[in-house]
Amino acid sequence: xxxxxxxxxxxxxxxxxxxxxxAIVLIVIFLFRQGVGxxxxxxxxEGFSLVVSAGNPVKKLTPQQVKLIFxxxxxxxxxxxxxxxxxxxxxxxxxxxxxxxRSIAFIPTQYVSSLPGVRTVDMGRISPGDYFxxxxxxxxxxxxxxxGVLPLLAGTLWVSLAAIxxxxxxxxxxxxxxxxxxxxxxxxxxxxxxxxxAGIPSVVYGFxxxxxxxxxxxxxxxxxxxxxxxxGAVVLAIMALPTIVTVAADALRTVPKAAREASLALGASQxxxxxxxxxxxxASGILAAVVLGIGRAVGETMAVLMVTGNAAIIPDSLFKPVxxxxxxxxxxxxxxxxxxxxxxxxxxxxxxxxxxxxxISISVEIMSSRKRRQEI
Amino acid sequence: MYSIVAEHIDFYYQKFxxxxxxxxxxxxxxxxxxxxxxxxxxxxxLRIMNRMNDLIDGTSMTGKMFxxxxxxYGRGVDVDQLRSxxxxxxxxxxxFPKSIYExxxxxxxxxxxxxxxxxxxxxxxxxxxxxxWDEVKDKLKKSAFELSGGQQQRLCIARALAVKPGIILMxxxxxxxxxLSTAKIEDLIFSLKDEYTIVIVTHNMQQASRVSDxxxxxxxxxxxxxxxxxxxxxxxxxxxTQNYITGRFG
Numbered sequence: 001x002x003x004x005x006x007x008x009x010x011x012x013x014x015x016x017x018x019x020x021x022x023a024i025v026l027i028v029i030f031l032f033r034q035g036v037g038x039x040x041x042x043x044x045x046e047g048f049s050l051v052v053s054a055g056n057p058v059k060k061l062t063p064q065q066v067k068l069i070f071x072x073x074x075x076x077x078x079x080x081x082x083x084x085x086x087x088x089x090x091x092x093x094x095x096x097x098x099x100x101x102r103s104i105a106f107i108p109t110q111y112v113s114s115l116p117g118v119r120t121v122d123m124g125r126i127s128p129g130d131y132f133x134x135x136x137x138x139x140x141x142x143x144x145x146x147x148g149v150l151p152l153l154a155g156t157l158w159v160s161l162a163a164i165x166x167x168x169x170x171x172x173x174x175x176x177x178x179x180x181x182x183x184x185x186x187x188x189x190x191x192x193x194x195x196x197x198a199g200i201p202s203v204v205y206g207f208x209x210x211x212x213x214x215x216x217x218x219x220x221x222x223x224x225x226x227x228x229x230x231x232g233a234v235v236l237a238i239m240a241l242p243t244i245v246t247v248a249a250d251a252l253r254t255v256p257k258a259a260r261e262a263s264l265a266l267g268a269s270q271x272x273x274x275x276x277x278x279x280x281x282x283a284s285g286i287l288a289a290v291v292l293g294i295g296r297a298v299g300e301t302m303a304v305l306m307v308t309g310n311a312a313i314i315p316d317s318l319f320k321p322v323x324x325x326x327x328x329x330x331x332x333x334x335x336x337x338x339x340x341x342x343x344x345x346x347x348x349x350x351x352x353x354x355x356x357x358x359x360i361s362i363s364v365e366i367m368s369s370r371k372r373r374q375e376i
Numbered sequence: 377m378y379s380i381v382a383e384h385i386d387f388y389y390q391k392f393x394x395x396x397x398x399x400x401x402x403x404x405x406x407x408x409x410x411x412x413x414x415x416x417x418x419x420x421x422l423r424i425m426n427r428m429n430d431l432i433d434g435t436s437m438t439g440k441m442f443x444x445x446x447x448x449y450g451r452g453v454d455v456d457q458l459r460s461x462x463x464x465x466x467x468x469x470x471x472f473p474k475s476i477y478e479x480x481x482x483x484x485x486x487x488x489x490x491x492x493x494x495x496x497x498x499x500x501x502x503x504x505x506x507x508x509w510d511e512v513k514d515k516l517k518k519s520a521f522e523l524s525g526g527q528q529q530r531l532c533i534a535r536a537l538a539v540k541p542g543i544i545l546m547x548x549x550x551x552x553x554x555x556l557s558t559a560k561i562e563d564l565i566f567s568l569k570d571e572y573t574i575v576i577v578t579h580n581m582q583q584a585s586r587v588s589d590x591x592x593x594x595x596x597x598x599x600x601x602x603x604x605x606x607x608x609x610x611x612x613x614x615x616x617t618q619n620y621i622t623g624r625f626g
Contacts, residue, residue, distance in 0.1 A: 184433065258470035262532070265426060266483035266539060267460030276486065281473055 031354060035347030038131070043123040043144055046341075048092070049109045050121040050143060053101045058082045060122050063130060066144040069104060077102070091142070106143040126341065131348065137312040137323075139332065139342045147345040149352065151312040155322035156356075158315050159229050159304060160297040163236035167293055170237075171244030172286065178245070179252035180274050198242035206306030209235040214307055223319055227309030230318040235303045240293040247292055251285025252278060284367045291367070295360040299353065301326035325349050378442075379404045379543055379573040380425060385439035387420055389432070394420050396597045398439070402590070407565060407574045409588035409605065411581065413620065416594040418577045422545050425575065426462040427455050444542060460487060463536035467548040469528035471520035471535075476512050479520045479531055483539035498538050506534035507564050526557025533564065537572075544568070546576040550583065562587050581621055585609050593617045 043063050044050055050066065052058065058080050061069075068074040069087055078084045090097035090105035097105045099118055112120060126147065134148020178190055209231055218226030255278050263273040279286065301324075309321025310331065329346050336342040380402035387395035395417045402408050410418035423429045424441055427448060441448050448458050460483065471479050480499040489495060499516075503509040508530045512523070520531055529549060536544055546565070550558040565574055565587045578584050584591055585605055592602040593616075601608060601617045612618045 256470070258466060258468060259472065261428065261431070261464075261466065262470045262472065262535075263482070263486075264431070264456075265428065265459055265464035265466075266486065266535065267456050267458075268483075268486040269456050272486045276482070277472055 028354070031347060031350050035344055035349075035351045038147075038341060038344035038348050039126055039128055041126050041341050041344070043126050045143055045145070047109055048106060048143060049112050050123060051099070051105050051107060051112055051115065051118040052121055053099055053103060054117045054119045055101055056082060056119070058121070060124075063123070063126075063144040063146055064136070066123070067136075067138065067141055067146055070106070070141075070143060131345070135314060137328075139336070139345060145341060145345075147341070147348075149325075149349065151314045152323055152325050152328050152349065153352065154314045155229070155308070155312070156298060156324040156326075156353075158318075158322055159232045159236060159308060159324055160294055162229060162233035162318055163240060163297045164290065164294050166233060166237035167240045167244055167297075168290060171241050171289070171293065172248055174241070174245045175248035175252060175286075175289070176274060176279075179249045180270075180278065194242050194245050197238070198246075202239065202300060202302040203306075205235050205239055206303035209303060209307035217319075221319055225309055225321060227307055227321055228319045229308060229315055229322040232304045232308035232322070232324070233318065235307055236297045236300055239300060239303060240296045243296045244289045244293040247289035248286050251282040251289060254285065255281045288364045288367050291360055291364050295357055295364075298356055298360070299326060301330050305330055325353050329353075377404045378402060379444055380575070381440075381442040382421075382424075383440040383442070385421070385424065385437065385441065387417070387424065387429070388436045390434045394597050395424075398599045400592060400599060400602050402573060402575060404573050405569060405571070406589040407569050407576065407587050408590045408592065409584035410575065410577045410592050410594060411579075411584050411620070412594035412600075414579075417597045418592075418594045419547055421594070422547055422575060422577050425543070425545055426459050426464055428464065430455065460539045461541050461543065463539065463541035463544045465529070465532050465536055465544065465546045465549045468552050469525055469532050471523075471528050471531055474520060475517050476520050476523070476531060477516040480535050480538050483535060487539060502534040502538040503531075505537050505568065506530045507560065507567075508534055524557070526553050526560060529553060529557065529561060530564065533561075537568075541572070543573045543575070546574065548577050548579060551579060558583070581609075581623075593620065595620070 050061070056077070058077060061080065065074065065080060070089060070091070072089075074080065075087050076084065077087055085102045088100070088103045090099075090103060090107070092106050092108065096107065096111055096115065097103065099105060099115060104121075105118075107115075112118065123144065131147050132149060134146060135150050136146045136148045137151055138146040174190075174194070178187055178194075182190060213231050213234055214226035216226070217223065217228060217231050259277055259281055260273055263277040264270070268276065304324050305327035308323065308327065310323040310327060311321035312323045312328070313320065315322045329349055332342070333346050336346055378401040380400075382398055382400050385395055385398045386393070398417075398421060410422065412418050420429065424437065425443065425448075429435050429437070437449065443458065443462060446453070472482060474482070477499055480502050481495050484495050484498055500509065503512060508527060511527060512531075515522075520528065523531060529552075533544075533549070550561045553561065562583060565576065568574060576584075576588065588605045590603065591605040591608040593600045593608065593612075593614075595616050601612060601614045608617065609621055612621065
């Protein structure tokens with residue numbers, strides 16, 4: 001009987017571990033399957049073609065050039081290596097355009113053959129270079145969407161970095177106070193409060209940021225809009241604080257009493273002991289706290305979406321609107337047709353995010369294993 | 377001249393009466409051993425001498441403790457300053473996770489000494505006094521954790537010597553070491569006597585009789601007997617002392 005129970009428990013444990021692992025692997029596979037098809041797609045919207053007159057010397061156009069043409073920013077063929085003629089644009093409005101030498105038209109591919117004297121412009125496929133190195137994110141622009149992730153990547157890193165710079169000094173200060181200085185009674189109050197901070201849903205933080213922080217920043221800095229990278233960084237800093245404090249305080253608590261006593265017994269003051277012995281002793285643990293805090297900031301979606309203004313521009317200051325990768329996915333996935341290029345581009349963003357957080361977890365793992373070695 | 381004078385010390389952990397009316401004097405440049413069974417209060421008493429018990433919550437104390445003539449529990453006492461006069465070596469070697477050199481230099485650096493030349497001299501001298509110099513002079517930059525347990529303990533002694541204390545407290549300094557390392561530590565204690573006043577807590581009766589000039593026997597928080605080591609071991613006055621040193625309990 002006892003044997004059977006033991007066998008059951010063992011199997012239940014094994015099955016739950018296996019199912020969890022399998023689920024995670026499947027999610028990763030799903031992510032890759034959805035995202036990776038992006039680079040097999042033509043740059044022009046599927047079913048449509050860009051055509052020019054057969055005599056036009058311009059053979060190839062980049063997605064950026066097409067966007068400039070259709071936005072009216074480039075209005076002469078000479079900018080594109082053609083003759084000195086103005087560009088005439090035809091967008092698809094259910095009727096077949098009348099073409100001349102100066103025209104460029106965006107029409108369903110099925111009508112190309114019915115137009116005499118025209119040629120399809122070779123746009124190629126969506127290239128990884130344009131995706132990872134592109135500076136413009138216009139996923140719904142017609143006729144050619146632009147998927148350049150640099151502004152999103154820059155926005156994510158910018159906000160996360162600023163958040164960690166705000167959160168780190170405070171977080172470490174609180175951790176040191178809690179682990180080294182606080183009397184038992186205050187520690188008893190502070191610890192649950194910090195842990196409570198971790199339990200607040202991120203929408204609430206976002207709401208707080210939107211209602212309190214954003215107007216405050218707008219007024220005090222005299223900005224056109226208050227929804228800036230700065231607002232996102234502050235909200236993220238508050239959200240990353242519990243992670244940093246708890247992990248760092250735990251690390252500080254692993255420092256043996258003997259190390260502190262040795263320092264104090266040599267005439268070192270309490271502050272000298274903290275900064276010269278205790279912190280170096282658990283440096284790797286504190287570093288892990290920092291990296292985990294960054295991880296928390298990088299992946300956060302809702303709060304950032306609500307307060308950063310969501311402009312996909314490479315930021316040059318903390319007081320500009322930015323758009324982060326998670327916020328982009330959350331905001332755009334609902335409008336992107338399933339299986340389309342936009343949809344796949346968003347999944348590709350998810351893959352990028354996945355690799356960033358993977359990198360973070362691996363570095364935490366390396367650091368904590370180094371810590372274990374040091375303690376022996 | 378007495379280095380340490382304790383007057384009617386009572387000490388409590390919360391409600392527990394750990395030391396009962398202890399008075400004793402320790403002469404300069406002598407080795408005094410505190411012996412007694414576990415929990416008798418000898419380590420607690422040792423830690424009163426450099427106010428190490430301040431770090432434990434819920435303790436209280438009455439009585440007076442004079443170190444080199446100064447009441448260390450009086451008003452306006454700089455505890456950090458006190459601890460640089462009264463060095464301490466702990467039961468388990470506890471070097472810092474720093475290089476051998478930096479371990480010894482630590483006390484000087486926290487005291488605000490910047491002169492590199494002076495620090496270098498002091499480190500060498502301290503390591504020589506602790507009979508460790510020959511073993512480590514070629515690897516001063518190596519981590520202290522690479523040393524053996526006995527070497528680490530001598531490093532801890534060197535570290536304490538570097539700040540030039542008048543008194544060194546040793547809390548069972550050899551209890552975690554093998555016999556050979558223990559013998560080295562004992563030789564060291566003997567040689568340090570000329571310059572330092574040493575108080576050593578030990579479980580090892582032979583050790584007490586080998587290294588100390590005076591011995592104090594603690595039992596259940598009381599100082600049962602205190603006198604010359606030879607007298608304590610050869611002609612103990614109290615029956616409890618007799619029983620303990622002959623191994624009838626403890």
